[in-house]
Amino acid sequence: MTRAQLIEQIKQKKSFLCVGLDTDIDKIPAFLKEYPDPVFEFNKRIIDATKDLCIAYKPNAAFYEARGLKGLQSLISTEQYIPKDILSIIDAKRGDIGNTSDNYAKAFFDKENTGMDFDAITVTPYMGNDSVTPYLKYEGKWVIILALTSSVGSKDFQYLNTGDGYLYETVIKKANTWAGADRLMYVVGATKSTEFTDIRKHAPDNFLLVPGVGAQGGSLQDVCQYGMTKDCGLIVNSSRGIIYAGNDENFAEAARAEALKLQQQMQEELEKAGVI
Amino acid sequence: MTRAQLIEQIKQKKSFLCVGLDTDIDKIPAFLKEYPDPVFEFNKRIIDATKDLCIAYKPNAAFYEARGLKGLQSLISTEQYIPKDILSIIDAKRGDIGNTSDNYAKAFFDKENTGMDFDAITVTPYMGNDSVTPYLKYEGKWVIILALTSSVGSKDFQYLNTGDGYLYETVIKKANTWAGADRLMYVVGATKSTEFTDIRKHAPDNFLLVPGVGAQGGSLQDVCQYGMTKDCGLIVNSSRGIIYAGNDENFAEAARAEALKLQQQMQEELEKAGVI
Numbered sequence: 001m002t003r004a005q006l007i008e009q010i011k012q013k014k015s016f017l018c019v020g021l022d023t024d025i026d027k028i029p030a031f032l033k034e035y036p037d038p039v040f041e042f043n044k045r046i047i048d049a050t051k052d053l054c055i056a057y058k059p060n061a062a063f064y065e066a067r068g069l070k071g072l073q074s075l076i077s078t079e080q081y082i083p084k085d086i087l088s089i090i091d092a093k094r095g096d097i098g099n100t101s102d103n104y105a106k107a108f109f110d111k112e113n114t115g116m117d118f119d120a121i122t123v124t125p126y127m128g129n130d131s132v133t134p135y136l137k138y139e140g141k142w143v144i145i146l147a148l149t150s151s152v153g154s155k156d157f158q159y160l161n162t163g164d165g166y167l168y169e170t171v172i173k174k175a176n177t178w179a180g181a182d183r184l185m186y187v188v189g190a191t192k193s194t195e196f197t198d199i200r201k202h203a204p205d206n207f208l209l210v211p212g213v214g215a216q217g218g219s220l221q222d223v224c225q226y227g228m229t230k231d232c233g234l235i236v237n238s239s240r241g242i243i244y245a246g247n248d249e250n251f252a253e254a255a256r257a258e259a260l261k262l263q264q265q266m267q268e269e270l271e272k273a274g275v276i
Numbered sequence: 277m278t279r280a281q282l283i284e285q286i287k288q289k290k291s292f293l294c295v296g297l298d299t300d301i302d303k304i305p306a307f308l309k310e311y312p313d314p315v316f317e318f319n320k321r322i323i324d325a326t327k328d329l330c331i332a333y334k335p336n337a338a339f340y341e342a343r344g345l346k347g348l349q350s351l352i353s354t355e356q357y358i359p360k361d362i363l364s365i366i367d368a369k370r371g372d373i374g375n376t377s378d379n380y381a382k383a384f385f386d387k388e389n390t391g392m393d394f395d396a397i398t399v400t401p402y403m404g405n406d407s408v409t410p411y412l413k414y415e416g417k418w419v420i421i422l423a424l425t426s427s428v429g430s431k432d433f434q435y436l437n438t439g440d441g442y443l444y445e446t447v448i449k450k451a452n453t454w455a456g457a458d459r460l461m462y463v464v465g466a467t468k469s470t471e472f473t474d475i476r477k478h479a480p481d482n483f484l485l486v487p488g489v490g491a492q493g494g495s496l497q498d499v500c501q502y503g504m505t506k507d508c509g510l511i512v513n514s515s516r517g518i519i520y521a522g523n524d525e526n527f528a529e530a531a532r533a534e535a536l537k538l539q540q541q542m543q544e545e546l547e548k549a550g551v552i
Binding site: 060063107116130146154155 | 401443
């Protein structure tokens with residue numbers, strides 16, 4: 001998916017919502033257990049109920065890998081079910097040397113090898129450009145680099161002063177030398193909304209994937225105030241707050257209601273900023 | 277596997293060799309393609325030919341994931357075939373927030389979920405202790421944290437000066453506050469052997485997993501001179517140099533010959549240092 005297509009989708013849907021498919025088989029409604037692939041059945045219904053309200057889906061690889069072969073089949077089926085005009089992000093946080101990253105790219109970007117054809121992958125930057133550039137060989141695919149995360153552990157290293165700002169700022173500045181805002185996005189945790197101002201100095205045009213709104217407690221208004229650009233420039237994720245909104249036969253409707261609330265707030269923000 | 281068991285194994289086999297199972301289906305001998313699972317068949321024969329010479333096997337997850345469901349089946353079969361008295365390391369370089377790391381731990385450490393029961397996992401430290409501590413809930417399992425890698429990209433961030441040494445030193449010092457040398461190892465690239473001295477100041481007792489000997493060109497002698505401890509403290513990996521030593525029906529014998537060369541050099545080093 002190109003940047004222009006992504007922006008067009010945001011304007012059409014008046015939304016920059018990403019639905020995180022962190023689907024845990026122990027948390028989905030019990031009646032789904034009768035289906036041959038309960039996790040896929042859950043995701044399918046969530047997608048059907050929210051696809052006009054969101055512009056991205058983001059399965060978290062760990063939740064699928066935890067179930068072995070069955071889980072991988074659920075992930076493959078889910079990727080194939082995500083409509084092609086919606087950005088599909090595999091939240092895999094891989095990061096390795098070049099020939100290993102080549103193989104992860106095959107795993108997630110190369111339909112012929114695995115059946116999966118994601119548009120974007122999250123990666124961790126510790127090993128430098130080896131962890132990023134192999135994915136860029138795939139035209140139209142995106143790499144989303146961890147910069148500043150919202151977890152407690154983010155304080156361990158991401159705020160180290162490297163003599164040229166915090167480590168997360170150094171990561172963004174360096175990564176910007178590898179590719180442009182048409183191929184790279186950054187993960188930026190929403191619990192630190194005032195830092196969006198600093199991040200925008202280094203990444204004025206890049207889309208930022210913001211994971212911490214909803215269950216993790218970030219403020220959408222703050223994120224937009226400090227992080228939104230003329231092209232929106234934000235993809236805000238909500239996982240648990242949407243997908244586990246209900247736990248009975250009406251879970252998909254409950255998920256839709258939560259997604260709609262966020263979409264409406266997002267529409268307001270897009271209008272306020274003059275994006276739409 | 278406990279630290280005492282690992283050390284005992286090193287002394288018995290007079291070896292600290294890890295065989296990296298970076299098995300690429302396009303690089304294995306053609307005659308194996310007739311088997312139902314050519315990658316597992318390859319790994320099985322490599323294991324049979326080398327298991328008395330090495331103390332660890334390390335499949336690289338990416339090479340298996342690149343083949344989707346078939347690849348995951350090869351990985352599961354391989355893990356189950358590795359003898360239980362040999363350390364099994366999944367080279368996955370995962371790194372994520374706590375509840376996601378919990379799921380990766382299930383994927384690789386919890387036989388009931390996925391059929392896999394690895395002894396150790398490699399992780400990347402960017403997200404801090406969230407990426408490490410969830411694995412430590414599994415008794416007897418190890419976390420191997422990326423510190424200094426031997427790839428070109430290692431220069432991008434690992435050598436940043438954090439005001440308290442290089443980033444890789446800060447990683448080691450911080451991680452040592454999370455667990456001891458009985459649960460944590462570090463990845464240290466062998467192309468930088470003089471830096472082992474500095475690393476040993478921060479990690480005097482931890483085992484170091486050294487990936488860069490063999491095809492990547494590090495010197496075993498240098499690594500041992502600067503990195504070996506009274507308990508050995510080193511696990512030196514060779515992947516391509518061993519597993520692709522031959523490419524015909526005698527590939528396993530060729531692999532054994534290369535492994536034997538390394539084991540003999542290692543025996544010399546262990547004797548020189550008085551470990552055995």
